[in-house]
Amino acid sequence: MILGTRQSLSIRFYFLIIFCVIQPSAWGQDLAQWQAQLRQPNIPDSVKAQTLRSIAISFMGNNYDSAGVYAERLARLAQQKNKPQWQGNALNIKALIASNTGNYPKAMHTFQLASKAFEKAADERGQGVVLSNVANIYYIQQNYDKARNYYELALEHYKKIPHSSSNIARTLNGLANVWHGLKQYDNALKVQQDAIVLFIDSTQDHGGLAYGYNNVAEIYLTQHHLEKAFASFQSAEKEATIVDDKRAISFAWQGMAKVKLAQKQYVQAASYGQKAWELVKEINATSEMNMAAHTLQLIYEAMKDYKRAYYFSVLHKQFSDSLLNEQIHKQSLFIDADFQYRLKEKKLVQEHATQNQAIQHQLNKRELILWLTIPSLILVSGLLYWLYRSSRKYNLLHKTLSLQNEQMIQQKELLAQKTKELTQTNNIKDRLFYLIAHDLNTPVQTMIKILDSCKSNMTDEERGELIGRMYLHVNHTAYSIKNMLAWAKGQQQAEYKMYIRLEINKLIADAVANVEPQAAKKNVEILYSNLSPTTVVANEELTVLLLQNLIYNALKHTPAGQRVKIRHEKQGNFCQVLIQDSGEGLLENQIDKLFDKEYYAQQTRLGQKTVSGLGLILCKDFAQTNGGTISAQNAPDGGFVIAFTLPLA
Incomplete structure (x- = not known):
């Protein structure tokens, strides 16, 4: 950051x-x-x-x-x-x-x-x-x-x-800033280091050396060389302290705060940020206070101290608006000065015309009429030309200000939209945490009860049965964690964008083999036979997790002694895989919310209460990452069908 x-x-x-x-x-x-x-x-x-x-x-x-x-x-x-x-x-x-x-x-x-x-x-x-x-x-x-x-x-x-x-x-300080602005950081660093060597060897200019070190630190910070950046900011602070350059000191402290923020050392970051804030308040510089407030806003957001973050965000906006108004005021002063200058120029032209008229009165009547006519025409032409130029200038200024106003409105709307999206994302995150906690709580509580049972006297056969049950719950918990890790990595990294050619029959067979022990324990038969060879293009790990999740979900809702059916078929440029359980199905209003991240309340499955599956939410993300879709419906012959598609090779 x-x-x-x-x-x-x-x-x-x-x-x-x-x-x-x-x-x-x-x-x-x-x-x-x-x-x-x-x-x-x-x-x-x-x-x-x-x-x-x-x-x-x-x-x-x-x-x-x-x-x-x-x-x-x-x-x-x-x-x-x-x-x-x-x-x-x-x-x-x-x-x-x-x-x-x-x-x-x-x-x-x-x-x-x-x-x-x-x-x-x-x-x-x-x-x-x-x-x-x-x-x-x-x-x-x-x-x-x-x-x-x-x-x-x-x-x-x-x-x-x-x-x-x-x-x-x-x-050289200025030239280094130019290279920095052009994002040619190696050139910027080389030029700035040459400037620092000159400051150290040939001058006693501690103020210039402080700004040089600050510039070097900014370059290192841009390149994420955090240790080097922090050391350079320390050097800048030392040199600025010698000449009591409070602005340079505040830049150095803000830089240290940014480094500590990037290193996630939030307490130290807040300390440096607060020191910089107190210093810029002392010198009462709006631009520096704007920077310091923005730095502290980001630090407290990272620390989840949203009350202080909101306080400094409000200050940051106030200072930003103040700077913008100051620029507009300067432009207005410049326009007013230019207008006054043109009025003086017009007055001089009029005085000159009056002098010419006084001279012409000494001429004969014909010459007087002639000389009065020519200056009048010149004056009127000049005035018309001046009015034309002034009108164009003010029209251009009006258009410029209108455009700037529209841009400010658009930026405000964009900020509001981003704020709304961030709020929605935070709400979804909190709900996902609820689902994760619920999915992990059940097997963990079951294992605790099993361990409590192991404390009592029991036969080897009973103990073996309990260990088998514990193994199933541990395996389920590990599988849930694997799903969540895969989903989290898919949200942050690009490795799941790597697609290869896969044989769908083999993937289904491997997935069935993985859940076969649970099916046997529940006395549920999984029906699947190898169909015609079909090759798809997808990420192998995500596709395996997707299949295992859906088969396990179907197994969970299939009563003992019933069947889970798996088949696939081609649909245009996609291969559709269908997994059908023998349960009682869902209500229509529940199907619409089955894959909705924001829907985390208890779902009623025809009389049975079960938490809306985090696994199904992950399955939707896995399917979309692979370039396909996922859908669900009640089967005409009973049960519930979940289908997803994968691109054909």
């Missing part, structure tokens, strides 16, 4: 983007020191630019407005001093703000401007940072091919400059 990791994409890459921008020299300083440094008189321009960039980046985690203010101050300083490198840093931060608020078109445009500024300044590191950030956006949008191309371009720039190990390692 491996949880999906795509829920953490935006958070993971948010930190990856931030780290790509901050240089190693910026670490260890705090916001108060930077702000105090800005207030110093006669501060050098280069120090002021570096400080403004560091303060803007420090606000990226919790206050985008403040980050934008300091980025704008850096941009003005760059314009005054004609420094394209500083301009590139300011534009890069603005693009990151747009990206982290979901305005990807604006982010991509601003990244292009930043790239041009860095190119003008011949700043290889800055160009690499921009390319990495563009790759992050494509990765979040799951456009893995473009993401990989931009990461590789970023690596080419970083390799041209010295002391860029941290940038290279973090870019």
